[in-house]
Amino acid sequence: MLTPLLLEPALVLAGALGGPPPAAPETLALRAAHVHVGDGTVLEDTVVVLEGGKIARVGGDAPSGVRVIEVDGHLSPGLIALRDGTGAGSERTESTRKLTPTVDLARAFDPEHPDWARLVREGITTVVLTPGSSRVAGGVGAIVSPALGEVVKPGALVCLGASSRSLSTNEEPTSYAGLYAHLGRAFSEAADGSPLARAKAGSLPVMMEVVERSEAMLAVEFAKEHGLVGALVGLRRADGAVEAIAASGLGVVFEPAGVGASRTTLMSARLLHEAGVPIAFTADAESRGAAALRMAAAAYVRAGLGSEAALQAMTHGAAEIAGVSGSHGTIAAGKVAELVVWSGAPTDLTSRVLHVFAGGEHVYDAQAHGGQEAR
Amino acid sequence: MLNTMLLSTKITLAAAALLPSAAGPAQDAGQDAAPTRSHTVHAETLYTSAGDSIRNALIVVDDGKIAAVSPGVEATRDAIRAKVVTAGMIDASARINVGLRSVEQGSEITPEVESRFGIDPFDARWARLARSGVTTAFVAPLNQNCIGGFGTVVKTAGGADLVGRTVESARMICGAIGSQPSQRNSPAFGRPSGLYNRRPTTRMGVEWEWRQSFFDAGQTPAEDANERTRTLQDALAGRVGVFVQAWATQDIRTAVFLKEELMREGFGELQLVVDCAAEAWREIDMLKRTGTAVVLPPLPSQGRTRDSALMPLDTAHRLVEAGVDVCLSAHAGDNPGARLDVQAGFAMRGGLDRAQALRAVTAVPARVLGIADRVGTVEVGKDADLVLWNGEPFEITSRPVGVLVGGELVVDPRD
Numbered sequence: 001m002l003t004p005l006l007l008e009p010a011l012v013l014a015g016a017l018g019g020p021p022p023a024a025p026e027t028l029a030l031r032a033a034h035v036h037v038g039d040g041t042v043l044e045d046t047v048v049v050l051e052g053g054k055i056a057r058v059g060g061d062a063p064s065g066v067r068v069i070e071v072d073g074h075l076s077p078g079l080i081a082l083r084d085g086t087g088a089g090s091e092r093t094e095s096t097r098k099l100t101p102t103v104d105l106a107r108a109f110d111p112e113h114p115d116w117a118r119l120v121r122e123g124i125t126t127v128v129l130t131p132g133s134s135r136v137a138g139g140v141g142a143i144v145s146p147a148l149g150e151v152v153k154p155g156a157l158v159c160l161g162a163s164s165r166s167l168s169t170n171e172e173p174t175s176y177a178g179l180y181a182h183l184g185r186a187f188s189e190a191a192d193g194s195p196l197a198r199a200k201a202g203s204l205p206v207m208m209e210v211v212e213r214s215e216a217m218l219a220v221e222f223a224k225e226h227g228l229v230g231a232l233v234g235l236r237r238a239d240g241a242v243e244a245i246a247a248s249g250l251g252v253v254f255e256p257a258g259v260g261a262s263r264t265t266l267m268s269a270r271l272l273h274e275a276g277v278p279i280a281f282t283a284d285a286e287s288r289g290a291a292a293l294r295m296a297a298a299a300y301v302r303a304g305l306g307s308e309a310a311l312q313a314m315t316h317g318a319a320e321i322a323g324v325s326g327s328h329g330t331i332a333a334g335k336v337a338e339l340v341v342w343s344g345a346p347t348d349l350t351s352r353v354l355h356v357f358a359g360g361e362h363v364y365d366a367q368a369h370g371g372q373e374a375r
Numbered sequence: 376m377l378n379t380m381l382l383s384t385k386i387t388l389a390a391a392a393l394l395p396s397a398a399g400p401a402q403d404a405g406q407d408a409a410p411t412r413s414h415t416v417h418a419e420t421l422y423t424s425a426g427d428s429i430r431n432a433l434i435v436v437d438d439g440k441i442a443a444v445s446p447g448v449e450a451t452r453d454a455i456r457a458k459v460v461t462a463g464m465i466d467a468s469a470r471i472n473v474g475l476r477s478v479e480q481g482s483e484i485t486p487e488v489e490s491r492f493g494i495d496p497f498d499a500r501w502a503r504l505a506r507s508g509v510t511t512a513f514v515a516p517l518n519q520n521c522i523g524g525f526g527t528v529v530k531t532a533g534g535a536d537l538v539g540r541t542v543e544s545a546r547m548i549c550g551a552i553g554s555q556p557s558q559r560n561s562p563a564f565g566r567p568s569g570l571y572n573r574r575p576t577t578r579m580g581v582e583w584e585w586r587q588s589f590f591d592a593g594q595t596p597a598e599d600a601n602e603r604t605r606t607l608q609d610a611l612a613g614r615v616g617v618f619v620q621a622w623a624t625q626d627i628r629t630a631v632f633l634k635e636e637l638m639r640e641g642f643g644e645l646q647l648v649v650d651c652a653a654e655a656w657r658e659i660d661m662l663k664r665t666g667t668a669v670v671l672p673p674l675p676s677q678g679r680t681r682d683s684a685l686m687p688l689d690t691a692h693r694l695v696e697a698g699v700d701v702c703l704s705a706h707a708g709d710n711p712g713a714r715l716d717v718q719a720g721f722a723m724r725g726g727l728d729r730a731q732a733l734r735a736v737t738a739v740p741a742r743v744l745g746i747a748d749r750v751g752t753v754e755v756g757k758d759a760d761l762v763l764w765n766g767e768p769f770e771i772t773s774r775p776v777g778v779l780v781g782g783e784l785v786v787d788p789r790d
Contacts, residue, residue: 174480174481176477181479214496
């Protein structure tokens with residue numbers, strides 16, 4: 001186990017002081033006034049026991065002889081950011097060809113990059129590292145832990161670009177027809193066991209970037225034809241297309257929305273959520289800053305998405321889309337111990353992150369970090 | 376409700392007004408309350424595009440189709456009344472594509488590409504087109520390739536489901552002869568820097584690409600043909616039509632000469648339609664001789680169209696009198712003159728009578744596009760695509776006040 005990678009001296013943790021890294025994280029319990037499970041439910045005054053890097057139990061009394069941290073606020077799962085390129089820069093986009101579906105984004109992961117600390121300070125404990133938007137099939141996304149500096153799951157998702165961002169007038173394909181001709185060929189020629197073949201069998205989720213509704217309709221059609229599961233990423237509006245998207249079983253991942261986001265975009269998240277479509281958000285922290293994820297959630301809440309639904313989008317919903325809901329995304333026994341302690345409700349923008357646990361380790365403590373301005 | 380959100384306010388209101396009656400238990404489970412596709416329409420005068428006009432016609436629309444047309448009948452209580460009813464108009468060159476991304480420029484010749492990938496069902500122009508009385512549109516890929524690909528016939532209303540809106544038609548590959556396919560291109564100096572360096576730079580080069588591709592396709596044994604070659608072979612065999620944009624005289628000639636040359640050399644006979652045929656009036660005999668149908672572009676304000684082609688007011692009249700199949704088009708333009716009903720009015724000003732002008736925006740394009748079994752006339756069994764007018768069609772004081780597309784009342788005259 002690596003030492004916590006939050007690098008500033010002020011961040012060094014009590015548990016890790018003055019000795020070699022422990023073989024396994026300490027067993028401890030958190031007793032929180034409000035536990036946001038991540039699936040939309042909230043438990044009051046509940047004990048969560050962490051053991052061996054996992055959540056051992058939710059509810060009941062704290063075991064004796066175990067350190068108990070009293071949380072006079074809110075506890076949530078660590079946030080999950082779908083699509084990010086922190087630390088990778090241009091290294092995440094293999095631009096020799098439009099289709100490089102077997103390229104492995106785990107190789108672009110720089111575990112030592114100092115910017116990861118910013119994400120952790122915003123409560124983000126899991127990130128899906130993806131290729132840039134200009135590719136048609138830019139590679140397989142890797143799920144990484146910014147706090148632990150570890151690749152959680154390489155080859156986790158097939159990343160496809162089916163928006164105007166993947167088209168240019170100077171390189172084939174220049175059209176949607178050409179794009180889907182290339183994609184169709186790549187899928188039909190995919191070797192057994194390759195990422196595209198596994199995506200076709202439904203055993204590997206895809207993230208298909210689309211911006212316009214017309215692009216979403218084509219993507220939905222393609223996904224249906226090839227039996228793909230996963231999500232559409234970057235959709236700006238869904239009105240009029242909700243039925244088709246819901247029928248496809250695909251989720252929708254929205255890009256960070258600021259104060260200037262259009263009402264139709266903000267409303268779309270609610271429409272999709274109400275139709276039972278899993279929704280999530282990208283982080284894009286490398287360009288928008290680490291706080292953008294939660295800012296986006298707040299903007300959607302303001303447009304009528306319930307605050308628990310918004311939190312669900314950043315936790316369980318995102319884990320479902322990324323295919324890791326068995327291990328991530330909720331506060332439940334058996335899940336990895338990735339938790340955030342908040343001063344208030346997680347989707348309230350005035351709430352601050354007080355503590356972050358990743359892999360059962362206490363990787364961030366705002367008090368220890370106190371006095372230093374957020375970068 | 377959701378699928379009405381993309382329409383304009385007025386249309387949304389019309390659809391919303393229908394919801395209570397449509398939301399009965401008979402509706403399919405899990406669907407949003409779909410608007411009803413059954414109506415009764417009464418016309419003081421019905422122009423069927425299939426014969427004489429009918430006074431006091433009662434048109435019964437059942438589940439999107441015309442179920443009965445009864446002459447000399449008074450309006451029933453529930454009938455939607457109109458002074459004049461015609462078939463929904465068909466724009467044979469509607470151009471509602473997503474622009475450059477509708478055409479695959481990885482090659483100059485991409486006949487196998489389907490234009491539907493470049494059509495946005497949410498495009499705001501659809502609602503505008505429907506409001507103007509156009510119920511069916513032929514959409515080609517943007518004319519930046521010599522041969523761009525298959526066009527698609529689409530109804531102008533019906534929401535997100537483009538496949539459901541598509542009308543099965545004659546298969547036609549669309550392309551251009553003239554300056555458009557070459558206009559972005561330049562020779563490479565040194566190392567080519569992009570795909571525009573290897574493409575033709577003149578209309579001669581464009582024609583060469585056409586000729587070369589058909590020559591190659593004609594020489595290729597069927598078992599060696601890929602999708603592209605197979606499509607061209609289908610065109611040579613007449614199974615697939617060829618819809619060529621050619622504005623100026625020399626380009627119209629080139630298209631026809633190419634067809635005649637391929638015939639002479641035993642390659643086959645192209646089923647040619649010349650789109651944007653502004654100067655077709657200069658080559659009437661040639662078009663007649665080869666049975667070539669034309670689609671006229673919107674009448675220009677100064678006489679000159681693209682490629683400096685001159686299109687006088689009586690162009691449609693001269694061609695129709697000579698027996699050439701003429702379709703009018705409005706290119707889905709956004710200025711008031713670029714509406715199909717206004718274009719039909721211009722054609723009347725140039726000499727067509729009303730029945731001829733109406734046929735040039737209904738029955739003739741239906742036949743040319745191979746969709747006459749579904750649309751183009753008001754007859755029992757056809758799609759209930761109807762335009763309700765407040766006066767004689769194409770008069771300057773007349774306009775569509777009601778529109779049905781596949782039985783769905785997308786513009787309600789009672790609003």
